[in-house]
Amino acid sequence: MPVPIDIAKVARLARLALTSEEMERYGAQLGAILEHAASLQALDIEGVPPTAHPLPMLNALRPDEVEETLDREEVLGQAPDREGPYFRVPPFMEEA
Amino acid sequence: MNGDPADLTIAAAAAAMCAGELSAAALLDAVRRRAAATEAQLHAYLTLDFEGAEQAAAAADAALARGEDLGPLAGIPVAVKDNMCTRGMETTCGSRILSGYHPPYDATAVARLRAAGAVLIGKTNMDEFAMGSSTENSAYGPTRNPWDPERVPGGSSGGSAAVVAAGSALGALGSDTGGSIRQPASLCGVVGFKPTYGLVSRYGLVAFASSLDQIGPFTRTVADAATLFEAVAGHDPSDATSYRGPVPEVRSTLEAGPAGLRVGVVAELAGEGNEPAVLAAFTRTLEALQGAGAEVRELSLPSMSYALDAYYLIAPAECSANLARFDGVRYGLRLPGDTVEEMMAASRRDGFGPEVTRRILLGTYALSAGYYEAFYGRAQKVRTRVIEDFARAYREVDVLVTPTSPTTAFRIGERTDDPLAMYLADVGTIPCNLGGGPGISVPVGLDGQGLPIGFQVLAPPLGEAVLLRAARAVEALAGFSARPAPATSGVG
Numbered sequence: 001m002p003v004p005i006d007i008a009k010v011a012r013l014a015r016l017a018l019t020s021e022e023m024e025r026y027g028a029q030l031g032a033i034l035e036h037a038a039s040l041q042a043l044d045i046e047g048v049p050p051t052a053h054p055l056p057m058l059n060a061l062r063p064d065e066v067e068e069t070l071d072r073e074e075v076l077g078q079a080p081d082r083e084g085p086y087f088r089v090p091p092f093m094e095e096a
Numbered sequence: 097m098n099g100d101p102a103d104l105t106i107a108a109a110a111a112a113m114c115a116g117e118l119s120a121a122a123l124l125d126a127v128r129r130r131a132a133a134t135e136a137q138l139h140a141y142l143t144l145d146f147e148g149a150e151q152a153a154a155a156a157d158a159a160l161a162r163g164e165d166l167g168p169l170a171g172i173p174v175a176v177k178d179n180m181c182t183r184g185m186e187t188t189c190g191s192r193i194l195s196g197y198h199p200p201y202d203a204t205a206v207a208r209l210r211a212a213g214a215v216l217i218g219k220t221n222m223d224e225f226a227m228g229s230s231t232e233n234s235a236y237g238p239t240r241n242p243w244d245p246e247r248v249p250g251g252s253s254g255g256s257a258a259v260v261a262a263g264s265a266l267g268a269l270g271s272d273t274g275g276s277i278r279q280p281a282s283l284c285g286v287v288g289f290k291p292t293y294g295l296v297s298r299y300g301l302v303a304f305a306s307s308l309d310q311i312g313p314f315t316r317t318v319a320d321a322a323t324l325f326e327a328v329a330g331h332d333p334s335d336a337t338s339y340r341g342p343v344p345e346v347r348s349t350l351e352a353g354p355a356g357l358r359v360g361v362v363a364e365l366a367g368e369g370n371e372p373a374v375l376a377a378f379t380r381t382l383e384a385l386q387g388a389g390a391e392v393r394e395l396s397l398p399s400m401s402y403a404l405d406a407y408y409l410i411a412p413a414e415c416s417a418n419l420a421r422f423d424g425v426r427y428g429l430r431l432p433g434d435t436v437e438e439m440m441a442a443s444r445r446d447g448f449g450p451e452v453t454r455r456i457l458l459g460t461y462a463l464s465a466g467y468y469e470a471f472y473g474r475a476q477k478v479r480t481r482v483i484e485d486f487a488r489a490y491r492e493v494d495v496l497v498t499p500t501s502p503t504t505a506f507r508i509g510e511r512t513d514d515p516l517a518m519y520l521a522d523v524g525t526i527p528c529n530l531g532g533g534p535g536i537s538v539p540v541g542l543d544g545q546g547l548p549i550g551f552q553v554l555a556p557p558l559g560e561a562v563l564l565r566a567a568r569a570v571e572a573l574a575g576f577s578a579r580p581a582p583a584t585s586g587v588g
Binding site for chain 2: 005007009010011013014015016017018022026029030032033034036037039040041043045048049050051052053054055057060061062070071074075077078079080081087089090091092
């Protein structure tokens with residue numbers, strides 16, 4: 001059974017500016033992959049707990065001690081655009 | 097010294113350096129000559145840094161001259177997959193979105209290699225963000241298989257497998273999320289080892305699927321794989337998922353042999369789906385193990401048939417979250433846009449190749465409201481089943497075995513238009529990542545076309561000692577010593 005996908009919505013959620021031709025192609029490929037994955041629906045896994053992580057680990061925190069951090073200039077040196085100690089980006093709010 | 101030092105194992109090179117028969121500088125020179133002869137054809141490296149390597153080799157030679165004991169990796173030329181951060185050395189992940197990125201820090205695994213005196217010669221090609229099984233998804237062009245340049249080296253760590261096979265490094269690091277170390281090792285005729293999840297720090301490894309990713313070595317022998325593993329494994333406070341207990345001790349049992357070893361053949365993965373030559377080499381190896389005193393039996397692990405489908409929901413889901421960080425703000429490619437959202441969507445569209453885009457879309461869909469439980473939630477439950485099946489099997493046997501890859505190296509371009517066919521290349525390697533235990537591929541023979549065939553050994557989490565013991569036994573019994581024909585220098 002083909003799986004219906006609102007590919008435009010998925011692309012928007014994923015922040016990918018796809019052309020309509022690309023959306024059509026990826027939509028068809030995703031449909032085929034999800035159809036294959038439909039085999040999972042046949043499994044009886046009622047009551048089976050989900051696994052998010054292969055090893056049992058909980059709250060693995062390091063001691064809260066001051067450590068050396070990355071050099072700010074070296075980090076900002078990789079930015080496409082900056083202003084002083086900040087990353088600079090196009091507007092993300094409309095002016096009031 | 098006989099032969100070209102570029103063909104030495106790590107152990108033999110270290111012994112020759114210790115005995116004063118070889119210098120780190122001479123070894124580096126041999127590897128540089130080999131890279132010069134093979135790279136135009138193979139394109140296994142994305143970055144080569146012989147200036148930095150010369151300094152590291154000189155430091156190793158100076159320490160040797162002072163009589164210091166530097167350990168087994170001092171002066172050994174190694175390569176690192178391009179998804180591990182190297183301070184000041186370009187790290188692209190095979191992606192256009194990270195073109196020109198120079199990390200401000202070393203990945204922990206890289207820092208540990210440097211601390212062990214290894215000579216880092218460069219960064220190896222890979223499928224973009226480690227998504228792929230052929231290294232054809234690199235934004236910088238494919239790597240070719242040293243055994244047949246018309247064929248893929250496997251992937252996603254295809255560059256690391258190819259350099260070890262070709263002699264343009266003595267060892268290399270790769271990463272394995274669904275088989276990305278073991279499958280290319282199989283296709284290139286070298287040893288590829290994925291340790292237990294959490295044993296090697298992921299700090300500085302560009303994340304693909306965080307609950308599955310693990311760094312591990314490529315080498316020409318199992319003993320060399322143990323050496324690289326010992327150098328990079330161990331707890332790291334910078335990786336909250338790194339294992340806190342002691343690293344399993346593997347050296348003392350490495351040569352214990354197969355006698356008394358309980359070996360389980362995974363029925364679901366050792367049958368019809370494999371090419372006849374692959375199956376024949378697998379069966380031959382099983383018979384040799386049995387003849388040498390191992391106890392071989394077949395076991396059924398029903399969830400193995402569903403592992404591939406579960407993986408192709410879990411890995412894309414995790415990747416869609418991890419790759420959200422590539423947004424044109426802090427590093428990497430940025431395209432113009434009137435708003436920040438337009439800038440991000442345009443940068444990501446241009447920066448990611450088709451396979452990465454496909455998986456981000458698939459993962460975003462699988463995690464989106466209304467579909468989460470049907471896809472991602474269900475896949476996580478199947479993952480529990482895989483873990484349970486493994487646990488049940490390991491109550492009866494010490495190790496499980498399968499062919500590493502159902503086929504030998506396929507032709508470049510053969511599967512690029514069919515994502516599902518490409519995904520099937522990982523059917524034998526994926527369950528290990530879902531389960532979290534270690535796995536290794538050992539070369540055991542060649543098919544009728546002279547292409548290498550790998551034998552996979554799996555063990556329970558932290559079962560590295562028995563895993564490497566079994567792998568060493570397979571290596572000794574198979575006696576695989578073939579090497580790819582030397583490249584005819586610089587033909588593209």
